[in-house]
Amino acid sequence: MPSRTVSSIYEGMRDFPPDRLASGLDHLIICPRCDAAYQLERPKNGERAVCQRCHKTLIAPRRNAGLRIIAVAVAVLVLIMGAAVLPFLTIDAAGNKNAVSILDAALAFSGGPMIFLALVTAALIIFIPMLRVILTIYVLVPVVLDRPPARHAIPAFRLSEALRPWSMAEIFAIGCAVALVKVADLAQVGFGPAFWMFGALVVLVVAQDSYMCKWSVWNSLEHPKKS
Amino acid sequence: MVSMELTGTSKEILSAREKGIVACTRCTKAWPMGTQVCGRCGHKLDSRDLLSLQRVWAYWVLGVLCYIPANIYPMLKTKTLFQYDESTIIGGAVELAHHGNFGIAAIILFASVVIPLGKFWAVALLAISVRHTSNLSNKRRLIMFEVVEYIGRWSMIDIFVVAILSSLVQLRTLATINPGAAAIFFALSVIFTMLSAQAFDPRLIWDKREGRGPEKT
Incomplete structure (x- = not known):
């Protein structure tokens, strides 16, 4: 996948006269991280437009990205629901057995003030990823089908983006590895079906995020017919 | 071919602010200075x-306050047949290191000690540096901001380990593991530092270098 920075693509920058400014705001893109102003020119599929000053990716369209994201999102939704309730890990020590699901793990903090932790953990590893996937499907399906945006699509996409740092499925996966090593000499630990579902899920969530070009989504929500 | 053009003279990157433009930090759309709310995504403009x-x-x-009791x-409160352990x-x-698991001990130490402390230090340094003249280059400060933004969530790993352990190891008399009070403080500390890093406006990093302090809009 070719990924070129702005500076390597562009030769010879040209002045931007102020009189064109008032009418030309639509043709500007401003880096959200460092406030650098650029004239908007859409990169081709597979290319990336990167801010020259802070190297943030501004636009990164991919071919059929919408369709692929929706496909992955549906898969993630099924996997989350399965992984949440099916047995995740089983433990066996001298005849004492225990099997837990991810929901059990999240709800391990019970009683007193610990209930706060239970809710936070459950939200971070199950409910927030699930909500993000549902919002993504809701926003992108009309866009991909060239229909007008769904009702409240804009707040929905906003919420989905705001929740991005709080979706911690991949961190939970590493946490699992650490926990397994800690228990290994105490008892025999086995993997339930949910463990493998969760492994696939983490890969899919990462893939979904890498396909998502925020700018393209905002643009198609603003100009539904054109894209 | 051409992907993006600068709106400035050669080799000089102009901030939207200097062009009298206010930008939406959520959807990158430009508006005339003074616009209150982004017309595309509804984000408040500043x-x-x-x-x-x-x-x-x-x-x-x-x-920081939550990190101390943490x-x-x-x-973890571990109860086995013969002993009761609080760690x-x-x-x-x-x-863990005593048992020879140096890798895991390193992950835990890194995620629960090095990352939180490093984050406190980096966020404080960033916040001070945009207010006062500092000899940190913009590039250094950008790297610090990127690292803080990216790595902060990973501190949560210890909370998840505690959650998994205390739900899994419930083997009646043989062995039980329960979470201790530190878990709640640690989770709060991670959440507050994430919010702190998110509240920082990285655009301030480049303002100072341009020779004028940040001013109110």
């Missing part, structure tokens, strides 16, 4: 969010 530094410090203090109280974050990692 050319520079100076209140952001107050929010950064408020969450920062809360994060290291004093026990994180703090650092104590647990040391114990």
